[in-house]
Amino acid sequence: AQSVAQPEDQVNVAEGNPLTVKCTYSVSGNPYLFWYVQYPNRGLQFLLKYITGDNLVKGSYGFEAEFNKSQTSFHLKKPSALVSDSALYFCAVRDRTNFNKFYFGSGTKLNVKP
Amino acid sequence: SAVISQKPSRDICQRGTSLTIQCQVDSQVTMMFWYRQQPGQSLTLIATANQGSEATYESGFVIDKFPISRPNLTFSTLTVSNMSPEDSSIYLCSVVLTYNEQFFGPGTRLTVL
Numbered sequence: 694a695q696s697v698a699q700p701e702d703q704v705n706v707a708e709g710n711p712l713t714v715k716c717t718y719s720v721s722g723n724p725y726l727f728w729y730v731q732y733p734n735r736g737l738q739f740l741l742k743y744i745t746g747d748n749l750v751k752g753s754y755g756f757e758a759e760f761n762k763s764q765t766s767f768h769l770k771k772p773s774a775l776v777s778d779s780a781l782y783f784c785a786v787r788d789r790t791n792f793n794k795f796y797f798g799s800g801t802k803l804n805v806k807p
Numbered sequence: 808s809a810v811i812s813q814k815p816s817r818d819i820c821q822r823g824t825s826l827t828i829q830c831q832v833d834s835q836v837t838m839m840f841w842y843r844q845q846p847g848q849s850l851t852l853i854a855t856a857n858q859g860s861e862a863t864y865e866s867g868f869v870i871d872k873f874p875i876s877r878p879n880l881t882f883s884t885l886t887v888s889n890m891s892p893e894d895s896s897i898y899l900c901s902v903v904l905t906y907n908e909q910f911f912g913p914g915t916r917l918t919v920l
Contacts (some may be wrong), residue, residue: 735914736899736911736912736914737850737901739908739909783850785909793838793855795852795909797849800849
C-alpha cells in the first residue's frame with residue numbers, strides 16, 4: 694500500500710532561519726511525490742513535485758525538496774523562512790497503480806516567528 | 808493550471824437536512840475528485856467523479872450518503888445527505904491536469920448543529 698508520514702505535527706522556526714518539514718513515504722516502485730500548502734481558510738496549493746530526474750526539486754515561493762530513495766524521504770526545505778510561510782503543509786504520494794488516488798500525510802503546521 | 812470555484816464557501820445546517828456543494832472548473836477535465844478534511848486533519852478521498860458515469864466511492868463512503876453528479880466536463884456537485892454533526896468538515900473538490908499536478912478548490916466549510 695502507498696502511504697506517506699509526516700512525523701512532526703508542528704515545526705517552529707525563526708524568520709530568516711532555514712526550515713525543514715519532514716516526509717517519509719512507503720510505495721511499491723518509483724514514487725510520484727508532492728508537497729502542498731494550505732493557508733488558513735483556503736484550499737490546498739501545489740508547491741512542487743518529484744516524478745523523475747534530479748533529486749533536488751525546486752518549487753514555488755522559494756521552496757525545494759530533496760528526494761532520497763535510500764531513506765525513502767522527501768523533505769521540504771527553504772533556506773530562509775518568512776513569517777508568511779506560516780501554514781499547514783501536506784506531503785502526498787500518487788498511487789502508480791491507480792492514478793486517481795493521492796495519499797496525503799497528516800500535515801505539519803509551520804510557524805515562523807518574527 | 809486550473810481555477811476551481813466552490814459554492815457555498817461555508818454553511819451552517821441543521822441535522823437531518825441535506826446540502827449540495829457545487830464545484831466549477833475553468834477547463835474541461837475528465838475526472839474530478841471530492842475530499843473531506845476534518846478540522847486540523849488530513850484529506851480523505853470521498854469519491855472520483857467521471858463525466859457520464861457513476862462516481863467511484865472510497866471505502867467508508869456510500870452513494871446514498873454522498874450522491875455526486877457530473878453533468879459535464881467542467882462541473883460537479885456533492886450532496887451531503889441526512890447530515891449529522893459528524894459531517895462537519897471542509898469539503899474540497901479537485902482536478903488533476905497533465906504533469907500530475909492536482910488543483911484544489913477553496914473548500915466548503917460545513918458545520919452541522
